[in-house]
Amino acid sequence: MCLAIPAQVVEIDDVSDSGTVALGPVRKRISLALVDDVSVGDFVLIHVGYALNKISPEEAERTLALFGEAELVEELAAAPGGGAT
Amino acid sequence: MSVKAKRFPQRLNIRSGTIDMTHGSGGRAMAQLIEELFVTHFDNDLLRQANDQAAFDVPAGRLVMSTDGHVISPLFFPGGDIGSLSVHGTLNDVAMAGARPLYLSSGFILEEGFPLADLERIVISMAAAAKRAGVPVVTGDTKVVERGKGDGVFITTTGVGIVPKGVNISGDRARPGDAILVSGSIGDHGVAIMSSRENLTFETTIESDSAALHKLVASMVEAVPDIHCLRDPTRGGLATTLNELALQSGVGMQLTEDAIPVRPAVSAACELLGLDPLYIANEGKLICICAPADAQRLLAVMRADPLGAEAAIIGEVIEDAHGFVRMQTGFGGSRVVDWLTGEQLPRIC
């Protein structure tokens, strides 16, 4: 449930608490009423025309690194000696 | 014919005039509309004869005839309008038999109050499309409905064409092992339309792919006369059209998601609205199914045409009692690609 999609903030209008986000080559006007401290360049999660949350670039990197790490565990396990260090 | 000027003492007020019931009544107002708008722009010998029909000789061969009603909102959209669309749509339907289109007819249903300026814009665009295609609009009809009983303008076009000897293209000819080709990126038309609908406003540079494909088809048929199936994936998109073909031929299909061309803006818009590009309409693309040995040659011919520059082989026909269209996903799994159900509505979940 809850289709939501990451997009980058490219414009902020403080008066109406809204902004424009870019999703690749597509732009859309959205409300920023539900998030604090958003700056141009931030990535936010868009749901029904509202930014729901900011996306943390550091955490995204960390999660992506986990996918690679899964294999590391596997390689260690497959190595002779069961990966004992 | 110097009488003409006297018949209509005042020229049509295109700038600020609107359609009224008299424009469909068969009287002088209708004659004027036809003469000053339709005949002026569609201008060709057959139409100028001002008969209720067009009579012409046809070359030997199998005659193809196809008709298509066009209703679209909005009438003007990025990359086209209902006028050019109504020409391309019918030309493509004729061309999908491998035929060379010869003539078009057009029927207009106009709503009372429709601005003449918009009508002129549509007619000019239609005439230009017909001219580019080299296929004249040789006969037509105009009716006016009361305000509220139409959506501005509906256009029905009919086309006739000739199939070259030795060509037998039909939706029931797909055989296991055949290659499936698409002539370019999918979903452009549908996304362009959605981007211009009032309540879904998003901005994108995507334009409708609306185009006449008969010249592309002519070079394909010339290179490989034994093409098995051709079809343009309009409403329901690529997915629905492939399912139609699978059903008609009693076969299954296996697609490769990564091979299907989709523009970044189309995928982005689809992500935003929760839609799947496979189900989005196209107006200038075709699907071709041919023997595996012919696939590379056809691909080369298609890519040599600007309308097929991004052509790709996207899968193969397989044996399948259920007639399923399956797809290897870009992620590495597999799924069924079903018919479109209902209308593609943007979703929140």
Added chain:
Amino acid sequence: MKYVDEFRRQDLAKKVSRAIHNEVDRGRRYNLMEFCGGHTHAIFRYGVQDLMPDNVRFVHGPGCPVCVLPVGRIDNAIQLAQQHDVILCTYGDMLRVPGSGRKSLLKIKAEGADVRMVYSTQDALKIARDNPGREVVFFAIGFETTTPPTAVAIRQAQAEGLKNFSVFCNHVLTPAAIQNILESPEVREIGSVLIDGFFGPSHVSSVIGSQPYEFFAEEFQRPVVIAGFEPLDVMQSALMLIRQLNEGRHDVENEYTRVVSRDGNRKAKALVAEVFELRRSFEWRGLGLVPYSALRIKSAYAGFDTEKRFDVPAIQASDVKGCECPSILRGVKKPTDCKLFGTVCTPENPMGSCMVSSEGACAAYWTYGRFRDQATAREASA
């Protein structure tokens, strides 16, 4: 698209898949329930099951707000549009859901009712502004994710003094539903359905945070991993659940850290608390009456509450006979267990809500997973 494409990479999927295959205990089964339709959708659309070992099974839960809305509430909306001559605005998802007598909002629209699809509550406000002479009702559905935008709209309507705008509130709460599933006798009874672990909602959690799940993990001794909606997120979360189960743990873990924190979105939560309050109980399709599982509009905003402005009777409407949605929503049955599945009930002609929403278990099975049926049937009879 950043934060989308990299979470769908095939090379990474292969890595995670290999890790899962390495780490599963061949001697046991892993029944993992994804509460959210978003996960169901990702699993089917990307073919995630193909990358999983046979003994890891996805159990589809009730996490689609369209699927769980009881027929009576849809009938209410239909009545509002037909009898009170309002402009009824709602999200695209709701239009095709059948109410009683196979009526739907789309059908009554065809009959002349003024039903309009909106993409955002902002669109509904605009319709109200543009039509001052008409009553505009926003038929609000959704979980915690979709509730804050409704709260914003109500506050905005008040600030603008919009007199013709109201909200027919059907917002429901996820934790209450999860608890209800875990407490249901079928799930507790050993031997019938086993749910070994949960994928926690992604976007619901982005609002409420991971903290509310701590209670379940503890009380029901089941691991919960909050999972993003991209297919790699689902696989990585499955791996995390498998690890917990192998180690005999039942913690709340968070795979979707790029969006979800322990506390969630405080601003959104505060707005919701300002405008809404708990209903004592609310009917969920499939789960029945679930205590404290939905929200209603506070009396301070009564002017914007459709249920106060119009007569909205409680309608007791039953599901189509033979429809197994109730059991399917609890994960007790599979779509293929329903006699109507694929015969009488198809997406063109849905009998139950699970077939309507593209995230409903029946629709997802039908659309993406049917070709697996033969294999599944063989496996089941073996």
